[in-house]
Amino acid sequence: MEKAKITAIFGKSGSGKSYLTKEILSKYKGSFVIWDFIGEHTGGIIFDDLKPFLVYTKQQIRYKQKIRAILRLEEEYFDQVCFVVKEIGNMFFVIEEIEEVTINGKCPKNLASLLRFGRHKNVRILATSKRPAETPRLYTSQATMLIIFQIREPIDLSWLRKYAGIDIRKVQNLSIKHHQWMRKRF
Ligand SMILES: Nc1ncnc2c1ncn2[C@@H]1O[C@H](COP(=O)(O)OP(=O)(O)OP(=O)(O)O)[C@@H](O)[C@H]1O
Numbered sequence: 001m002e003k004a005k006i007t008a009i010f011g012k013s014g015s016g017k018s019y020l021t022k023e024i025l026s027k028y029k030g031s032f033v034i035w036d037f038i039g040e041h042t043g044g045i046i047f048d049d050l051k052p053f054l055v056y057t058k059q060q061i062r063y064k065q066k067i068r069a070i071l072r073l074e075e076e077y078f079d080q081v082c083f084v085v086k087e088i089g090n091m092f093f094v095i096e097e098i099e100e101v102t103i104n105g106k107c108p109k110n111l112a113s114l115l116r117f118g119r120h121k122n123v124r125i126l127a128t129s130k131r132p133a134e135t136p137r138l139y140t141s142q143a144t145m146l147i148i149f150q151i152r153e154p155i156d157l158s159w160l161r162k163y164a165g166i167d168i169r170k171v172q173n174l175s176i177k178h179h180q181w182m183r184k185r186f
């Protein structure tokens with residue numbers, strides 16, 4: 001089995017984060033849960049309430065079926081979803097706009113636990129964000145791969161240089177029109 005990974009995708013609005021996320025997901029044949037904050041994904045069962053999602057996961061597990069869920073829920077449910085993902089294991093967990101569910105760069109409890117121990121439950125995590133400087137340090141420090149589209153915000157550029165050793169001139173020069181990106185593995 002492939003080692004579960006944590007991928008962090010950064011880039012300004014419209015740079016291509018969700019498009020690339022969909023491409024990566026389309027090659028993935030297993031179970032997935034997508035925290036789809038602004039409704040960018042299709043290709044799974046869409047839930048706008050927690051309860052039906054919980055019923056669905058139980059049913060899929062019972063009948064040994066894959067979970068393919070797209071969640072458009074209030075942010076107050078985020079940590080509960082992380083708990084469920086951790087309990088079920090063996091899946092791809094996508095978090096769109098991670099900075100929207102982490103207040104002041106703090107990780108909710110179950111997200112923190114997923115980032116630390118998700119690998120042991122074979123949970124692969126991919127999260128997108130416009131603002132690296134606003135994402136939890138735990139998330140970026142655990143990331144096994146950074147994918148960076150164009151970013152121009154000075155705070156985010158210094159963050160990328162300081163914490164990830166990224167050459168920020170390269171980040172500034174990535175073409176937004178051509179959805180160019182660069183990556184760094186850890
Ligand atoms: N590699 C690509 N080839 C062609 N079109 C692309 C590519 N990447 C992105 N696009 C298109 O560019 C637009 C913006 O891409 P996308 O929605 O992925 O940006 P984003 O970074 O997720 O933005 P936001 O932060 O606002 O959610 C979309 O219409 C998408 O279809």
Ligand SMILES: [Mg+2]
Nearest residue numbers: 017018019040
């Ligand atoms: Mg997007």
